Amino acid sequence: xxxxxIKHFKEYREKLGFTNQNGVKAFFxxxxxxxTVDYNYIDLLNDRLFEIVAxxxxxxxxxxxxDNLDLFCDENIKTVFNKLKSHNIIxxxxxxxxxxxxxxxSWMRGFVISSYFLNALSQVFEVDIENIDLIGGDDLVxxxxxxxTPKADLQINLKNTQKVRIEVQSGFQxxxxxxxxxxxxxxxxxxxxxxxxxxxxFDLYNGQVAFVKIDEVNDDSVNWITRxxxxxxxxxxxxxxxxxxxxxxxxxxxxxxxxx
Numbered sequence: 001x002x003x004x005x006i007k008h009f010k011e012y013r014e015k016l017g018f019t020n021q022n023g024v025k026a027f028f029x030x031x032x033x034x035x036t037v038d039y040n041y042i043d044l045l046n047d048r049l050f051e052i053v054a055x056x057x058x059x060x061x062x063x064x065x066x067d068n069l070d071l072f073c074d075e076n077i078k079t080v081f082n083k084l085k086s087h088n089i090i091x092x093x094x095x096x097x098x099x100x101x102x103x104x105x106s107w108m109r110g111f112v113i114s115s116y117f118l119n120a121l122s123q124v125f126e127v128d129i130e131n132i133d134l135i136g137g138d139d140l141v142x143x144x145x146x147x148x149t150p151k152a153d154l155q156i157n158l159k160n161t162q163k164v165r166i167e168v169q170s171g172f173q174x175x176x177x178x179x180x181x182x183x184x185x186x187x188x189x190x191x192x193x194x195x196x197x198x199x200x201x202f203d204l205y206n207g208q209v210a211f212v213k214i215d216e217v218n219d220d221s222v223n224w225i226t227r228x229x230x231x232x233x234x235x236x237x238x239x240x241x242x243x244x245x246x247x248x249x250x251x252x253x254x255x256x257x258x259x260x
Contacts, residue, residue, distance in 0.1 A: 037091050045105045064120040076115045114168040125254045131157045165197040174205040177235035183214045190215035210242035
């Protein structure tokens with residue numbers, strides 16, 4: 001009987017035309033075949049983004065509505081999509097095996113919602129939009145820096161010269177969590193720069209908004225959980241008491257919010 005050993009394995013793979021094991025695995029699993037992006041599908045997803053914004057714009061109070069919905073969608077959906085496409089970002093998007101179109105849509109939903117509610121945030125913190133700085137780590141032209149970082153999305157310069165960092169989150173399924181690394185980054189910023197960080201979480205499934213000062217979240221809080229059906233790791237579940245704004249009503253003022 002012939003001896004079947006590691007030497008045979010190596011010779012066999014070389015006869016197949018591969019010099020390393022990963023190449024063989026990728027070949028048999030077809031992992032080396034990159035699917036083309038379905039831009040017809042993305043067109044439909046972009047239409048849905050427009051519909052989402054239109055529905056929200058139809059139910060919020062007059063003071064925070066977008067006056068020109070077509071212009072807003074041109075600037076925050078069409079223009080952003082065209083920039084991502086022209087720099088070949090969309091085809092490189094992947095997350096846990098999801099298609100790039102799905103990752104694109106997930107990211108764009110958050111981006112569009114954050115952009116839509118900038119005017120509302122300016123009212124909450126009683127500042128001009130010009131005093132809200134975009135500081136997030138997303139870059140629309142470079143795949144290496146496009147991916148999310150723990151850094152907050154916004155920094156608001158308050159009238160009393162204080163600064164506060166804002167992480168805008170959007171929930172669409174009624175599940176409202178904060179990733180642990182966001183809390184850790186907020187505590188680091190508080191220690192090093194004495195700047196507080198607040199998650200403003202838009203639960204669009206239930207029509208409510210929460211404000212959570214995440215640099216003050218206790219390490220031993222009972223709200224720390226792990227959801228077994230996700231790979232998100234440890235999460236801070238937002239208690240219902242943090243939800244203080246009904247989306248169909250006027251937004252609260254920051255000075256009136258209690259974070260106790």
